[in-house]
Structures are given as structure tokens and as C-alpha cells.
Amino acid sequence: MKNKINFFNRAIFICLLCLSSPGLAQNDASESLSHYFSSQNLVRFADFLWKRSDYERAISEYQRHLFSAESYNDYYVYYQLGRCHFRLNQPQKSARYFKLASQYANRITLKDTLSAAYSVAIFFTRNNARIANVLDSLATEKNTPYLKNYLISLQALNHLQNKEWKKAASVVEPHNNDIDNKLFFSLRKLAEQGANLSRKSPAWGSFMSVLIPGSGRIYTNHLAEGLYSFFLISGSGWLAYEGFRDSGSSSFKGWMFGAISGFLHAGNIYGSFVSAKTFNQTLEKKILDDVQMHINYRISF
């Protein structure tokens, strides 16, 4: 009996010794940390970072989540990755993730939203060939009217941005349906305005300035500058003529004012060329600003 009691006491002490082992405390700490790195909590933390506009960190956390086995088809995470890359001005990567999200999404309305996001990301890659290919290929799929109109508007905006006025008008023209009628009308109007701008020819402006100094500037509606150039160049030209008339070819005055006149005349010709280009750019800027406003409106994520 005494031996049994002794054995029992020893067993209790050994158990108590094991329970107070520091190793168990370590296990508690690492288990509590691992709770924060569970799949669900990774997404929760990544969403927190997204709201704080810390996109690079959010990307790392979303990608960490994707590495876990059950989450490879998580369309929400792909969508968020696409948004993060878009906010970081990385449209190529953004497009890739939106495409993946669209592949894994199960509801049609979701697919539409994700396809629209994908098309916008492609739009911002500024690769015209790729934009045309992608928008055409998306438009041929069996899409909802919402998505179709969205893609058509993006095609038109792409053409307008590249100053391809007639192509933009042709894209929008045949689609006179009720959805987005206002939008198509305003895009058509922008295309018409762009095609019918009263542009000035830079070559013609330069040629006019060769014949009559300052006339190229007057051609681009800069009357005061044109008159000033005319008097300056003709005045220095007259002085050069006077110098050569009075003292011959060795006249210092003649050579000096001749050089000044020549320099000013060359500058005037170049200035007329640039002035015509600037005039055209100013005209187009108003239309391009409106186009940009429509593009900004299309981005809803």
C-alpha cells in the first residue's frame, strides 16, 4: 500500500512538472499568432489596408491568401488585386486579375461588372492594337445589353482620345437604343465637333510668313504679334539695305542689321508654324477635356 501511495505521489509530481513546462507557453504564443494569419483574417487585414489606401501591402496580403489551398478561385480577392494594381497605375497587372476574377465569378451580373473592369484596365494600357482586339472580342460574346453598351462607349472613347473622329462616329452611329442614349448622343456630338474643327495648316502659315513677315501669325488670329513681327523684320531689313546702299558690301551696319533681320525672319517662320499647331491643339483641347470627363465617369471602381 505504501509503495502504491509513493508511486502515485511521484506520478502527480511528474505531471505537475510537465504542465509547468515553458514549452507549452511558447505553443500558446505561436497558436495565438497563427490565428491572425488564417485565410479569413488575411482578407480582413487586406481589406483594412485597402481602406487605408496602402495598396502595396494590401496586394501582399491578398496574395498570401491566394496561396492557401482553398482560395485559388476566390474571385473577390482577384477583383481586389485588380483594383489595387489599378490604383497603383499598373493597368497590365490590373487587367490580368480582373480577367481571373471574371473567370471565377458565378453570377452573370458579377461577370458583367468584372468584364467591364477588365475592359477599362485594358483601355488604360494605351496599347491601341490590344484595346481594339480585346474590346472587339468581348463585344462578340453573348453579353448583356449593359456590357455591350459599355464596351461600345469604350471603343468610341478610345477613338476620340486618339483623335480618330470618323472612326468614333462610326462606332457610335448604328446604336440608337434606349440604354445610354444620352451618352451615345454626346459621344457622337464630340466626334462631329472633332471632325469639323476649323483647323489652321502649319505649312501654309509658314509659307505666308516667308512671303510677308508676320502674316503667318495674323493667319492664326494673333494680330498684334503679326504686326509687331512685320515692323521689326522690315525695319531691320530696311536698315541693312540703307547700310549697303551707302557704304557698299563692306558696311558694318548693313551686315549687322542684315544678320538681325535674317535671324528674326527665320524665327518668325518657325513661330508661325508653331502658332498654327498650338491653335489646333487649343481647339482640340476642349473636346479632349470632355472625352477625359467621360472616361473618368466610366471608372466606377
Next chain:
Amino acid sequence: MTFKCILIIAFLFSFLSHYKQLTAEESHPLIVQAEKFYLSENYEACITESLRFLCFEPNHPHVFYARFKAGMASKKLGKMREAEKYFMEAILSPANRDLKMIIRHQLSLSLISQFKFNLAKLELFKLTNNKTQNELASASRLLLGLIYVYENNIPSAIETFSETNVDKLNSGGIESDNISQIIALLNRQIKNPQEKSLKLAQWLSTFAPGSGQIYSGEFLNGLNALALNTTNTYFLWATLREKKVRDATLIFSMLWYRYYQGNRFHAKEAAMNANLTAQKQLFSEIFKEVQQESLQFSNISFSIRLEDLKAE
């Protein structure tokens, strides 16, 4: 019996070490993780774990510490704007007043590095009025004085540096040689300013082209302006002497007037550059003295450690 004693002693020893571990790790494991990353100079990871703590424990009493740590890590990475944002959030979180003063000090450093002197001054005013942490108040006063010197506000700079010496005397110490040297330099600047007058430089060049530039120390530019304006004036005078009024009008409008006005403009610019150079010179001299004075704080860490939180 002997075996029992050994087991009891072993049990007590392991229990005590476990208990010590429990109290040592009172801090949240994410905070401890962030601290470890900070100490191993892995600052990006430190920021990530601090933010993770903020996400999952927004109401924890050590939220201010997580924000502070994220700010310190951002500072180490050179991301001063982010550091400023984290420090501001830390100040707005509930915390001990003394700890908040340390955070303010770090915030003022991040503001100074971004040249946001007005905001830095606001924080430094609060620190210099702090009576409980004398070293922090002294260090803040030095920073404030430097900002005044940078802004060329010499009287305020003298007043601020003088207060440092007054504090030292009041606390039973002696005046600092470095501070006295700084005050002497600033007083010299007031009595004998090395500033060039912009108006004088312009007037000099109005009557004698190039003299304004020479007055400001730009000899070559002055001689160049003198040569050009003299040549143009001679040309104009020669044309007028021959009574060629039309020619003289063109020479005056196209050549003479442009070079003359350019000369006056550059004279003013030269004086401004000379003043800027002198100001930079004074600032660098005073900065050296402040650096010497700051050596007394080299053993003091104006930061918060995890152990400080456990001690509260």
C-alpha cells in the same frame, strides 16, 4: 524523500520561469512581433505587423505604441510623410502624457525633414513648455532655435537659445559654451549684418552698369554688363552724332534698352544670391555648434520601448 525534494525544487523552478515568461509576454504577440522586426531592421515587416495589430485590436490600450512603431519604421525607411501620419494618429490615441511628448518630439523631427517648419514649431512650442522632461525640452529648444536661424528670424533665435542657458542656470548647472558661441554669432549678425541691399544694387547699376553686380561680389558679371552697355551706348551716341534719328531709335529699342534693363535686373538678382549665401554660411556655423551641444543627449533615447509599456 530525497526524490520528492528534488521534484518539488524542479517544479518550483520551472513554475517560476513560466510565470516570468507570462509576465514578460503581457504585450500583445503582434506588438512583440513588430518590435522584433524593428530591432532586426526589417522595417517594412514592422509596419505590416503594427497595422495588423491596429486592424484586429483597435481598442487595445497599446494602439498608440503600434502607431508610434509604424512611424519610427517609416522614418527609418525615409518615408517622412507616412511617418508624420502615424505619429499624428499616435498622438490622438489615448496614452500617458510623457509618452505623448516623446511622440511629439519624433513628429517634429519628421516635420522638419519635410521643411514643414510652421507645423514643427507648433509641436516644439508644446515640448519646450514641458516641465517634467528637461532633456526633451532642451533638445526641442535647440531644434526651434535652428528653425528660426533657417528662417532668418534672428531675434527669436537669440531668445530661444538664451532660454536654454537660463534653464541650465536655474537647474544648478553652468552656461553652455556652445550656446554662448551661438548667441555671439547671432548678435554679431544683428550688429553687423552681411546683407546686401537690393535697392542699392539696382540704383548702382542704374547709373553705372555693372557696379551693382560688383557690389554684390559678382565681378565677372559686373565687368561683362559694363562692357556690353558701354559698347551699346557708344554705338547709340555715334549714330545720334551723325543725326541718324531713325537708326538711333531702332538701336535704342532693340539693343540698348534691353541690355540696360537686363543689367538692372541682374544686379538685384546678384544681391539676392549674395544674401542667400551669407545666410547659409551663418546657418552652417550655428548648426555645427548645435551638433556639439547635442552630444550631451547622445546617451538619452528620445523613443519609447516595449519595456516602458510593461513598466506602466
